[in-house]
Amino acid sequence: MLVSMEHLVSVSWLADHLKDEETLVLDATLAPPGSAVSVTPRARYEANHIPGAIFFDIDEFSDHATTLPHMLLSAEAFASKMSALGVESGKTIVVYEQEGVFSGPRAWWMLRTFGAQKVYLLDGGLRAWVESGLPTESGVVAREPASFHATLRKDAVKDFAQILESISGKAQIVDARSAGRFAGSAPEPRPGISSGHMPGAINVPFTDLLETGRYKSADELRRVFSAKGVDLDRPITTTCGSGVTAAVVGLALELAGAESFSLYDGSWAEYAIQPNAVIEKI
Numbered sequence: 001m002l003v004s005m006e007h008l009v010s011v012s013w014l015a016d017h018l019k020d021e022e023t024l025v026l027d028a029t030l031a032p033p034g035s036a037v038s039v040t041p042r043a044r045y046e047a048n049h050i051p052g053a054i055f056f057d058i059d060e061f062s063d064h065a066t067t068l069p070h071m072l073l074s075a076e077a078f079a080s081k082m083s084a085l086g087v088e089s090g091k092t093i094v095v096y097e098q099e100g101v102f103s104g105p106r107a108w109w110m111l112r113t114f115g116a117q118k119v120y121l122l123d124g125g126l127r128a129w130v131e132s133g134l135p136t137e138s139g140v141v142a143r144e145p146a147s148f149h150a151t152l153r154k155d156a157v158k159d160f161a162q163i164l165e166s167i168s169g170k171a172q173i174v175d176a177r178s179a180g181r182f183a184g185s186a187p188e189p190r191p192g193i194s195s196g197h198m199p200g201a202i203n204v205p206f207t208d209l210l211e212t213g214r215y216k217s218a219d220e221l222r223r224v225f226s227a228k229g230v231d232l233d234r235p236i237t238t239t240c241g242s243g244v245t246a247a248v249v250g251l252a253l254e255l256a257g258a259e260s261f262s263l264y265d266g267s268w269a270e271y272a273i274q275p276n277a278v279i280e281k282i
Helices: 011-017 041-047 075-085 104-113 125-131 160-168 179-183 218-228 245-256 267-271
Strands: 003-005 023-027 092-096 119-122 172-175 236-239 262-264
Touching (some): 092 125, 104 119, 160 172, 160 267
Parallel strands (some): 092 119
16 A cells, blocks of 8 residues: 555555655755754755655755745746756655654645645654664765656645735635744744734644644544634635745645645745735734
8 A cells, every 4th residue: 555644655665665666755854944953954864864865955946036935936947956856757756854744745745736646745754764673874865867847736826916815705724833923922933024814814833733743643633623613625725934834734634635725835924024914913
């Protein structure tokens, strides 16, 4: 069986298929904003990673023509970078993180949004791999250039104008930030940005969806969303600080049985600096 839950792949499955020609593994670890890390995710990857894994730098695969963090590249630019990395869009792509769940779902969402069909998150990440007694390696994995074909799924991503329409239409917007940031009582990690939330948004901190570095079960996820008043049968847009943990909530929605979700790519980093954006506080 490929996945332990839909969109997740187990450590045992990956161990059995690691050497398959069709399997590609990406380390998509990203340090949270404002975190003081003594060793960068890339350095940790170089010291210890799943054999054959390529480092997928989310910052490098973001649009630097804007001052907003982690914005999607154009389909052409994404395809070019993925091809240079040696990733083929038709392969089975397994994404993992070194610790917990934070940025892996963003890589999962980026790949799916640009048309990759077989993309999975490794349940438990590198920690689960190591705790299972499976081998790791050091150094940098360099693959021969490949052919990655990218086509943007426009229904998967929203911009500022579309989020304003969602707000005015009272559509479901789920905010992954902490309760304090959502309420406006705790500061944002990025300077010069007010905390608070969009009118009508529902706060589901992404940490509420996780337990011991993994996603909760599908039943538990459904209970969390239900308790927050999220209707899985209606369209949902996720948001957060910069579009990273919005994907954590997005993947949880799909695991819980939501048909699909869209992600507000600019998220709070864009919304909160717009002169016509309404910011509510509790």
